[in-house]
Amino acid sequence: MQLHDVWFVLIAVLWIGYFFLEGFDFGVGVLTKLLARDRAEKRVLINTIGPVWDGNEVWLLSAGGATFAAFPEWYATLFSGFYLPLLLILVCLIVRGVAFEYRVKRPEENWQRNWETAIFWTSLLPAFLWGVAFANITRGVKIDADFEYVGNLADLLNPYALLGGLVTLSLFTFHGTVFVGLKTVGDIRERARKLAVRVGLVAAVVALAFLSWTQADKGDSGSLAAAVVAVLALVAALGAAWKGREGWAFAFSGVTIVAAVAMLFLTLFPNVMPSSLNADWNLTVTNASSSPYTLKIMTWCAGIATPMVLLYQGWTYWVFRKRIGTQHLAEAAH
Amino acid sequence: MDVALAPETLARWQFGITTVYHFLFVPLTISLAALTAGLQTAWVRTEKEKYLKATKFWGKLFLINIAMGVVTGIVQEFQFGMNWSDYSRFVGDVFGAPLAFEALIAFFFESTFIGLWIFGWDKLPKRIHLACIWMVSIGTILSAYFILAANSWMQHPVGYRINEKKGRAELTDFWLVLTQNTALTQVFHTLSAAFLTGGAFMVGIAAFHLTRKKHIDVMKTSLRLGLVTVVIGGLLTAVSGDFLGKVMFKQQPMKMAAAEALWDGEAPAPFSVFAYGDVDAGHNKVAIEIPGLLSFLANDDFSSYVPGINDVNKAEQEKFGPGDYRPNIPVAYWGFRWMIGFGMTSFAIGLAGLWLTRKKFMLPQHLRVGDDEVPHLSLLPGKVLGPTLTKWYWRIAILTLGFPLIASSWGWIFTEMGRQPWVVYGIFQTRDAVSPGVSQGEILTSMIVFTSLYAILAVIEVKLLVKYVKAGPPEMTEADLNPPTKIGGDPQDADKPMAFSY
Numbered sequence: 001m002q003l004h005d006v007w008f009v010l011i012a013v014l015w016i017g018y019f020f021l022e023g024f025d026f027g028v029g030v031l032t033k034l035l036a037r038d039r040a041e042k043r044v045l046i047n048t049i050g051p052v053w054d055g056n057e058v059w060l061l062s063a064g065g066a067t068f069a070a071f072p073e074w075y076a077t078l079f080s081g082f083y084l085p086l087l088l089i090l091v092c093l094i095v096r097g098v099a100f101e102y103r104v105k106r107p108e109e110n111w112q113r114n115w116e117t118a119i120f121w122t123s124l125l126p127a128f129l130w131g132v133a134f135a136n137i138t139r140g141v142k143i144d145a146d147f148e149y150v151g152n153l154a155d156l157l158n159p160y161a162l163l164g165g166l167v168t169l170s171l172f173t174f175h176g177t178v179f180v181g182l183k184t185v186g187d188i189r190e191r192a193r194k195l196a197v198r199v200g201l202v203a204a205v206v207a208l209a210f211l212s213w214t215q216a217d218k219g220d221s222g223s224l225a226a227a228v229v230a231v232l233a234l235v236a237a238l239g240a241a242w243k244g245r246e247g248w249a250f251a252f253s254g255v256t257i258v259a260a261v262a263m264l265f266l267t268l269f270p271n272v273m274p275s276s277l278n279a280d281w282n283l284t285v286t287n288a289s290s291s292p293y294t295l296k297i298m299t300w301c302a303g304i305a306t307p308m309v310l311l312y313q314g315w316t317y318w319v320f321r322k323r324i325g326t327q328h329l330a331e332a333a334h
Numbered sequence: 335m336d337v338a339l340a341p342e343t344l345a346r347w348q349f350g351i352t353t354v355y356h357f358l359f360v361p362l363t364i365s366l367a368a369l370t371a372g373l374q375t376a377w378v379r380t381e382k383e384k385y386l387k388a389t390k391f392w393g394k395l396f397l398i399n400i401a402m403g404v405v406t407g408i409v410q411e412f413q414f415g416m417n418w419s420d421y422s423r424f425v426g427d428v429f430g431a432p433l434a435f436e437a438l439i440a441f442f443f444e445s446t447f448i449g450l451w452i453f454g455w456d457k458l459p460k461r462i463h464l465a466c467i468w469m470v471s472i473g474t475i476l477s478a479y480f481i482l483a484a485n486s487w488m489q490h491p492v493g494y495r496i497n498e499k500k501g502r503a504e505l506t507d508f509w510l511v512l513t514q515n516t517a518l519t520q521v522f523h524t525l526s527a528a529f530l531t532g533g534a535f536m537v538g539i540a541a542f543h544l545t546r547k548k549h550i551d552v553m554k555t556s557l558r559l560g561l562v563t564v565v566i567g568g569l570l571t572a573v574s575g576d577f578l579g580k581v582m583f584k585q586q587p588m589k590m591a592a593a594e595a596l597w598d599g600e601a602p603a604p605f606s607v608f609a610y611g612d613v614d615a616g617h618n619k620v621a622i623e624i625p626g627l628l629s630f631l632a633n634d635d636f637s638s639y640v641p642g643i644n645d646v647n648k649a650e651q652e653k654f655g656p657g658d659y660r661p662n663i664p665v666a667y668w669g670f671r672w673m674i675g676f677g678m679t680s681f682a683i684g685l686a687g688l689w690l691t692r693k694k695f696m697l698p699q700h701l702r703v704g705d706d707e708v709p710h711l712s713l714l715p716g717k718v719l720g721p722t723l724t725k726w727y728w729r730i731a732i733l734t735l736g737f738p739l740i741a742s743s744w745g746w747i748f749t750e751m752g753r754q755p756w757v758v759y760g761i762f763q764t765r766d767a768v769s770p771g772v773s774q775g776e777i778l779t780s781m782i783v784f785t786s787l788y789a790i791l792a793v794i795e796v797k798l799l800v801k802y803v804k805a806g807p808p809e810m811t812e813a814d815l816n817p818p819t820k821i822g823g824d825p826q827d828a829d830k831p832m833a834f835s836y
Contacts (some may be wrong), residue, residue: 043835050836051453054404057448058437064411065430065437069680072426072502078414080769087780090412091787096406098791101401104836105798106752146422148771290427291504297431305438313446319457330835 003296005288007070008272012265014066018059019130019168020175020257023058024250025049027176029123032116033182035175035195040326041188046100047329048183051320053100055313057093064158068256069298073147073288074272081141081149082133083317085156089126096122118246127172128165129198132156132197135164138264140215143275147283160213167210170203171234171257178241185325196241196249202235207256211263226266230259341777342768345417350750352409354743358404361742364425364478364525365532365567366396367471369559371464384815387807390513392536392572393467393551397452398798402791404445407739411437411785413689417777421767427503428494429484436480440721443473452707453470456833460817478528479521486517488758489749491587496604496761519581527677527745529567531738534680536560537687538735539803544708545728551705551808561688568681575674576631586759588646588659589752592666594628595621601639603628606667613663616644654760661754677741687731690719699806709754 001318013217015118028049068075079086103115140162142151148321179195181189211227217228237252272288275281289295355435370393377385411433414422414437422430447469454463487493492514493507505511543553583590591597595609597617605627611618626636633640643660650659690711701710701718709717711727719727757764813833818824 047832047835050450054449055442056443057408058441060762061408061441062437064415065434068414068422068426069430069434072423072751073431075426075430076419076422076769079552080417080419081774082549083416083776084779086412086416087783090409093408094787094791096687098401100836101397102794102798103399106801110752131683148419150771162346163525163710189769224554226403290430294427294431295509296506297505298434301431301435301438305442309398309438309442311448313442316446316450319450320453321822324832328832328835 003292004070004285004301005270006296006299007066007289008269008285009267010299010306011063011067011070013306014059014063014260016125016258018063019172019261020254021056021059022053023127023168023172023257024175024179024288025053026123026127027174028238029119029176030127030177031176031192031195032123032170034175034199035188035192036187037191038327039112039116043329044078044106044184044188044324044326045180046103046116047324048180050100052313054097055316057097058274061092061115066275066298066302068309069257070290070295071272071283071285071288072290073281077149077273077288078137078285081135081143081151082156084153085133092122092126098125102334124169126171131165131168132161134168134261134264135161135210137273138164138218138267140274141275142277143281143283144277145281147288150277155315160210161212162205163210164213165208165309167203170199170206171253171260174203174237175250175253175257177236178246178253181241182246182250183323185323186327188325189323193244197238200234200241200253202239204231204238205260207231207234207260211260214263214267223263223266224265226259230256230263233259234285241274242251250301255334335588336732337769339774339778340763341772341774344774344781345768345778346764347516348417348784349413350747351748351781352406352413352788353744355792356403356406356410357742357746358739359399361524361528361531361738363400363403364471364474364528364534365394365563366535367467367474368529369532369536369563371467371471373555373559374464374467378460382816383810384555386558386810387549388814391802391807392556392803392813393451395535395539396447398795398802400444400448406788407441407552414736416765416780417769418757419769421762424502424767425488425763426502426505427759428487428491428511431505431508432480432484432487433804434676436484437475440473440480441476444470444477445473447473453834454828456813456827457817457818458824459819462821463817470661475525480525482520482524483512483517486514487511487521489520489582489753490514491517491758491761492516492589503758509609515581516585519574519578523571523578525740526567526570527738527742528573528788529563529566530677530740532572533560533563533565533567533684534738537564537684538732539726541731542803543806545725545732546787546800547708550708553809554705554709557687561684561691564680564684565688567631568678568684571677572681579631580634582766583640586753588650588661589749590632590664591643591646592661592663592752593670593748594626594640595663595667596640596642597644599639599641600642601629602637603632603640605631609667611663615662625807627791642834655756659755661752666748666752669744669751672744673748675741676737676744680737680741683730683737686725689713690727721723724806726761756810 028045032042032045036045099115100116103112117325136156141149142155144150177199179193181192181196208231211230215224215227233252233255237249240248242250270285271282272285273283336485370389373385374389377389389521438830447466451466451470454466494503495506497504512663521625534558540553540557540560543549595618596603604623604625607622607624608622609618628640629638647659690713691709701712703709711724753759757767776778
């Protein structure tokens, strides 16, 4: 295994980390409209991810930065090619971050309501758009001999990609619902459990369709194994949610996301961004990667930093391990 | 295509707008994190309530500010790929590494520990909670270091070779990229300017409350901390600025000649106080100068030769082929002056303030005030300023809170525009850096979207800051004064409301 292969795996790990973590906090954002019955419950939902969403989002910045360093060509083609969808994602992430922080800074109902609406949309849209982006990467897009994206916006909104978007949206919402079941007390916890089963069924249907399509189109035995794990884990998560085993439900919905994203990366390898125009124009781990020296330095950095990040982020989850309900909300607007 | 709307022009405007905007929050974030951590340390060590109140007050303003810094930073991470894909392809092997280091080390630090700090008041024992804000502070400083090392490589590329076959720069010595003198002096200069900024912010807001005789105990402490920070930060900014200037005279003589509107080399070279010139003809029409000073700034003696714009342009034409290697001279010239002018004005105001409000033991008995009184402003031993002068000093002190922000904006505009037409000095030009596949319409769209979004958020942010500045420090509650002893909160408090919730 050469260094650029290692880095393919590491980039996959960073994206998987991002989708696992921000997956549930996007889901929680969506639930502010789907699950909460009143504004106090919306607040409870937002506070389940309050201390952690920001750290979760850094997984995206790390994936982006590491792609720039390890696969500059991939970084350049991807972000200049998927320009407008990425712009929309960035706008969402900007507004979303500000919304969490500023919502409680004024007591006026209008102010808070507007930020709550913002949280819903800026969670829903990226949850959908990341699926569209990754489905397109897997499927291959119009890339020319200079590694430039030559398609247009409409090319990115093909049925397969839109189905991919629905998969991430529904999976993240499911992941968020079981997370809420794990983190709350009272009435909302019960309703989260019931909703989890319904959302999970929807997720199962679209995920099964998408994974089968991917497997039929691009799959090999490795991707088949990952797809089977993803589906089985989703079924297990559904069963656990049904039985009220919240911890297991969350663990299995996590495994679903890990395995599903891993499957996409497995079908991709050794390409990083295949061209739908000509297989000679594919961006691959070899022609898109940095020099061995840079990859070596990056390996040291990621090899030391990532386990440490997992440790202290894990510790954060332990510090804020207590379930919260409406009775725990701080009174005044701070 | 019309030059004014060419993708290169638009992409440069977008980078300028988003980066200057982002950098309004960066220096405040860096300095307020450390200052808040310092105040909280004082609280933990002395248990004086005013320090806790100050921590909460400045911490709140810090959080309103860092939220904007974080979200506008996301754009920075991705716009290289969006608008500057050919730049990314050319430099990724070198430039990507410090960026990835920044994300993997610094951003994770900042973002994880900021969550712990915001929500941790009733979940973490005092000292661990304090450690979290220090971790945030370390994160902000590391972040500055890595990104400035990356920028320094654009100013002065080292530790690389050009791979002709792949058409890109490749890293050969990462340690050199991290430790070259350009990087070290830029980090020194930027960090000290950041503390000048945060200090001035504190001085301005503390002065605002003191003129209204509100929250005097907290604001007197803050004023003093702010003044000391301004003076030390300002002094170090000047010293590091001198270092950086000398480095730049060697590495980018064009930038420094442009900063002085020095058209033709001279020995000794004068420092320009005011100049108005004809860029096409390559000379000044009006020039007021201090003889020899520029030679001193460049080389530490008053008589040495400093090359002019026309000389460097000719030398670069010989080296790199035909072309115009001059940056926008008026922008470089005035940017340099606004940077120094605004920065040093706030330093002077801070220095004056530190003297005027000097401590009890330096004042005669009748001028001393109690802890709950606004300090007298005493210029000469035994005398206080009259009411008009006093009022004006406080007014100016309030005004100074924006000065370092103006200074650092111009500093960046100067150093980045002064490097043009190069994006990586001497090896890669800006016109070759833009994304060839991105259309004019797309860049225009994103520029309009970001600019209007940023404008709206600026209004919201400033209004919030004003609201919380005016509100002053919060009253302490029972819970504030009795932090938990166990990680995760004390068991008997399990059903109490959170100390803070979104």
